[in-house]
Amino acid sequence: MSELNALFRKRIGMPENETITFDTLDRLLDLTALAIPFENLCVTDERTSVISRQSIMEKILIRNEGGLCYELNPMLYFFLLENGFDAHLIRGVVYRHDVGEYYTIGRTHATILLTHEGQTYLLDTGFGSNLPLKPVPLTGETVSSRNGEFRIKKEQTEYGDYVLEMKLRHKDTDWRIGYTFDSQKLVTDETELNEIQTIIADHEQSPFNKSPLLTQLTERGNVTLTNSSFTQWVDGVMTKETIDEERFKKLAKQHFGL
Template sequence: MSELNALFRKRIGISEHEAITFDKLDTVLEKAALSIPFENLRVIEGKTTAITKENVASKILLHREGGLCYELNSLLYFFLIENGFDAVLTRGVVYRPAEQQYLEIGKTHLTILLAHAGQTYLVDTGFGGNLPLKPVPLSGEVVSSANGEFRVRKENSEHGDHVLEMKLKHKDTDWRIGYAFDANKPIAGLSECDEIQAIIVSHEQSPFNKNPLLTKLTASGNITLTNTSFTQWADGVVTKESIDSARFKELAKQHFAWRDWDSYE
């Protein structure tokens, strides 16, 4: 077993001796969502590195940080390949429901497509609080998880040929678009992840280069921390607290304990 395989299992709490079959992917995705935050701190700090297998494993598994989609899903992709799955990475464009339009910065979402038993599935652990927690078939079938209902719909547009749609538990009453993606255009190499990161770091319309953001799922909902607020969803009840920098560090240490928050400025 490779070091990445062993460390990923340790990070999310799966035995080194457990075989990872397709039927076990629900468990892998749930444990990853509960263990590894979606966060942008290295972007905010100006401390990003090239997206390589070694760098992503070091950041998330050795230093126990989180990451953005191009880090979280590339790491999961490496784990899936090492456990015998047929998977590729592909790019997508995130939809902003408040503006009713796709992000103008382009295909900056990285996700995974997995082939199994004659079907293709979308697998994503890098979409913040919007995670399906299960493989979602491209056939249009609805899958349900602790986080809501999810489906993939075929739709050709300038943004891709399919869209992921969702109804998040306790939040959505109607289907809404998460992102569009290309099912037949896998990335050519990790250099495309560097391209995504460069846009996220430098583009004026990037949603992740202005203020710190940390979020992850919990057993009863999710938590989101920024430099000005702390929001908790627990069994459908939302609470929001306005915070200052001292409270930010306190909450970060309490809920995202994998980092040396005393050194964070």
């Protein structure tokens, strides 16, 4: 077993001798979401490094940090390859609900397509608290998890040929767009991940280079931390606390291990 395979299993609490099958991907995705936070501290602290298999492994599995989509999904992708799955990285464009259109700064969302028995599925562990927690088929079929309902619609957009839609549990009453992606444009080189990181870190319209954001699913909901607030969802009930810098550091350590 490779170092990456062993370290990933240790980080999420999955035994080394457990065989990963398509039927156990739900559990794998759930354990990953519970163990590894979505966070942008490397970006806001201006300490990004060149993205590679080794650098991602060191950041997430050795230093036990979290990351953004271009780190979290490649990490899962490498693990899936190690365990015999037919997986590919792709890029997508996230939908901006505040203005009703897709981001125009480029294909900055990295995610995974996996093929099993002739069927293609989307897997995503790098979309903040909007995680399906299950493989989502490209057939349009709705999948349900403790985080809500998710489906993929075949729709030609300016940026791709499919759209991920979601209805988050306790939060959404109607379907809303997550992101669009191009199923034909596979990421074949790590330079593409570095291109995403550069946009996220440097572009004036990037949503992740202004202030800290940490979010993670929990057994009963999710937690989100910024430099000014701490929000918890527990069994559908939200509480929000205004915080200062000292409280931020304490909560980052307590809830995210950072």
